[in-house]
Amino acid sequence: MTARTSPESARDIPEATVARLPVYLRALVTLSEQGTGTCSSEELAVAAGVNSAKLRKDLSYLGSYGTRGVGYDVDYLRYQIAREIGVTQDWPVVIVGIGNLGQALANYSGFRSRGFRVVALLDADPARHEAVVAGIDVRPFDELERIAHDHSVAIGVIATPAVAAQDVADRMVACGITSILNFAPTVLNVPAEVDVRKVDLSIELQILAYHEQRKTQGAATA
Amino acid sequence: MTARTSPESARDIPEATVARLPVYLRALVTLSEQGTGTCSSEELAVAAGVNSAKLRKDLSYLGSYGTRGVGYDVDYLRYQIAREIGVTQDWPVVIVGIGNLGQALANYSGFRSRGFRVVALLDADPARHEAVVAGIDVRPFDELERIAHDHSVAIGVIATPAVAAQDVADRMVACGITSILNFAPTVLNVPAEVDVRKVDLSIELQILAYHEQRKTQGAATA
C-alpha cells in the first residue's frame, strides 16, 4: 500500500509530524485539565518539549486552527488532533503473551483514556488461563481468530518471547490485524500493508550507553 | 558538552547510525548462536531488517572491519560493535518506581545479557519496601544518593507515575546520573549534558491508529 493521494483531506502528514501529534495531544489534555482555555504556540511548544516553529509547522498540516494574535483554543485543538490521529473513538486491542510485560500492559490504565480498549489477553501457556488480569480473563492463543473477528480488532500487541514473535505476527496478519506493536527483540517479517512499530528497551539503554561512554572517555583506557 | 572532535577515534557517528548499531549487534548475536562464522552485508541487512547499503555505510563509520569479496567475521564484528556502543562491560542501572512496569523491567532477563546490571530498585511507597523483586530488595527512594554513589551509577530508569517523574529526574541529576530512560508520559526538563530517552506506549499505539484510520478511511463517514 503506497501513499495514495486521496481527493478530499488530501494532505498527507509527514511521518515526523505524525509521531509528534500524540505529544501535542498529551500536552493539550494536561493544559485543559489545568483549566487553560487558550494557549500560544510558544506555551504549547514548551509543554511538549519542542521548538515553537516546528509546532506551528506541524499544526499547519492539519489546517488553520489557530487565531493570529491570540493562539489556539485548547479544547478545540485537542479535538482536532484527536480526530486527525483517529482516537475520538476507542480502538480494540489484543495483547498476546501475558507474562511480566504483558501483565503490566494489561494493568496500564493509560490505555483507556488515550483511545484504546483491551478486548482480550491471550497466552499459549495453559497454566496462564486460570488467571484474571486487570479484570480480563486470560484466554488461549487459539481464540485469536474468533476474538479478532468478533471485535474487528485491527491492532495487536506482541509481548511474547522473541522466538514466538514471528509466529504470533503471522497469525495476527492471517486474521486481519494490520497494525502491530512488538515488544519482542526481533525483526518481524510482515506484508507491506501491515504497520509494525517496535519498542526495545535494550536498544534504548544501549543508545544511552553509547553517549555515556563518550562523556567519560577522556579518563578511560589509561 | 558539545560534540568535540577527539584526536584518536575521531569519527563522530551519526545519531541515526547509533540507533541502529544495537539492532546489528542483536542480529550478530543470533547469527553467532546459530554457528554462522561469516556473513555478507546483505545477509546481515536482512537479519536486521534494513537496506544493505545503509548497513555498509553505518559500519563504515566504525572502520573497515569487512573483507571485500568475503563479508564480515560475525564474532569479530560483534565485538567491535559492542565495544563501540560500550557494552563490553556491564553498566550499573537503577530503576525507580517498582509498580506494574517497574517489576516487569526488574524481571527482564535481557538486561544482563545486553550489557546492563540492575543494582537497585527504589520506590517511595513504604508498603513496597517489604518486597523482593527478581532477587533484589526494593529500597526507599531516599537511598538513591548513596546507591548512585556507591555503584557509580550513570544510567537511571523512571517507571513512576507522570506526576512524580520530574522530581525523580531532578534527584537523579543531582546525584550524578547523566542518562535517563523515561517511561512516564511526561516531558522531562534536564540540563543539556543529561541524555533522556523516552518510551511511550500510548504514543506508539496512537501512531499506529493514525495509519490504521487512513487504511480504512475509504468506507468511513458514509
Add this chain to the structure above:
DNA sequence: AGGAGTTTGTGAACGCGAGAACAAACCGGA
C-alpha cells in the same frame, strides 16, 4: 599468473525535516 565472480567501502545525488525569518491576520485602545 590471470581472469571471472563476489562483496566491501564510499562518492554523489536526492529528499525530508529543522529552524529562522517574515508577511498576513487578529485584538484592543484611542
Add this chain to the structure above:
DNA sequence: TCCGGTTTGTTCTCGCGTTCACAAACTCCT
C-alpha cells in the same frame, strides 16, 4: 477608523540521512 502589539501560517535555506552506483579489493579456479 487607525495604529501598535501580538501571534499565526508559510516561505526559504541549510543540514542530515537515505539510496544508488561503482571502483577497489579479495577469493577461487584454471
